[in-house]
Amino acid sequence: MAAVTWLQGGHLIPTAIDVIELTYDPVGTPAVSSWSPVGRWDSAEELLADWMAVLEADIGPGFSAELVEDLDAHAASLKITTPGQPYNIAWGLHTGLRDYLGETAAVSGRASEAVWPGTLPATFYCRYGTPDFVRSSTGVPRTHRVRLDGSSEVLHAADVAEALEVDLGLTLRFGPDPAGAVDYQGHYQLERCISAMLDPDRGGFGVCSLWHQGAHQSSGDRWVLRLAEPVVVHPERVLGSRPDRLWDVRLSVIGEVCPW
């Protein structure tokens, strides 16, 4: 299996303005779970895990959520698995959470394991792994400094357990299906993804999670990243590739890592 990289925007709900009400088995024995989340999630998977926990507490075991990649769309769609029966979903007046999950209206009679028709705007899935992920500097480089008189003082962040901010340069490589027609969906999904990540009405706050799974690895490494300024996405043709088939885009991001 070739290396792959994917990205999910985070979600922030400062106050309880979103409501997601799921009715399980609406035409049989209806069971309702209503959730009004407040908090910060660094990825869609984190938020979905919390929602599934609420569903299981309210209705019973057997609920799970999965993001299903759509490589032609360069994004992912949601799939909810229930104990077997279909479900309805009603949203509150605020549509931020609904939009974040790629839905546009109330859900009615959706079957267990059905993949939702829309894709999550704040996702970017591509066919290729990142060619490089460069650590360029560390926010707090030293733990002490020596004064001119020879004395020294301890600086902030001398605690080895404190995470440091690191400037990172991330290259994403993407392109249409090599055997299919040329399209520019990757460009547009990238623009849609970053726009959603920076749109407070859809819970965006400039934070995302990045996974990279190397060839022959069974699971991916994950980083939590903030976008760095300037926020520019300008894909470049990969030298030597067939025209309009392969693109690299450089993103400046900030990660938090332990200093040593």
Add this chain to the structure above:
Amino acid sequence: MVSRLDVALDVGPTTDALTITLGASSPVPLTLPHDTYWTLGELCDEIQAQAQVEVDPAVVCQETNGVVVFSAGGADLTITWTRATLRWWLGFEATDTSSAAAAHTGTVSPSVWRAAMVWGDSRPLGWEWSVRHGSGPRGRGRMVALGQLTRMAVSARVTWSELAQARSVLALMLRGLAATWWRDQGNVFDFSTSNWRGRARVRLSPETRAYADQWRQRTPLQVMELPLELVVVPS
């Protein structure tokens, strides 16, 4: 796939008038509506529409490859330029049209650059967001978008014969004027997600303060490369 740039003209008090005289008739002053004319063709269409109503239905003002021609179906025509900038923009000298003639043909407009060679586009489409930070420790508060620019970067290739036109157009764009850019002159539709190579309304990117001539072949001087960073003008 050959490119073309037409600088847009904001017609205002200093560019809005000309006078046309057909044969022995009285001179007819025309006043153009104050508006942005995104291409030389659009400007000519407006002049022609006014002239056909005010002067004679036979008056034609046509643009072909950046050259403007006035005619009136064989009748003699005189043009008096009330606004020097409009005359210059259309590619005429003051004396060009002062004598009656069946047709008046200008030189290539200083607002038009028709490329002879295919331009390189290693980064044809991208975006930039202007952002605002919320409060938080070490600036870790939320980041939200305030605005968004669509960017198009190209490497224009300029032959010796088109150098004057290229410099004329870029000088206007460096002054902040917008332009219509045909990435491919054969594609006459607007740029969109379904027509990626369509024409777009652009400016030089805000950080552009100069442009650099980069000569590929020094002897003889044949082809120059001009890296251009363009931003799309929001419609």
